[in-house]
Amino acid sequence: MKLLLLAWLTGLLGFALLVAGVALIYPPAAFIVAGVGLLAWSRLADKAAAATARQPKGG
Structure with a gap:
């Protein structure tokens, strides 16, 4: 989590x-x-949101 925040900053x-x-x-x-x-x-964020929305929930 810290690495993700550090990369974003x-x-x-x-x-x-x-x-x-x-x-x-x-x-x-x-x-x-x-x-x-x-x-x-914004295009990158939209692609990431679409990719997480397509993944099946619960494996």
Whole structure:
């Protein structure tokens, strides 16, 4: 459980640092990078939710 939380927080920190770095170069590009990243994250979360919903309950 701790490893899962640590992986999630590390990913969030990495994404934030990526957006901040892009914002230092060109601020409008940071919004594009953030939007694409959030779209990718929501697609990944949707796939994970669909995969857990398809698994049979009770073995």
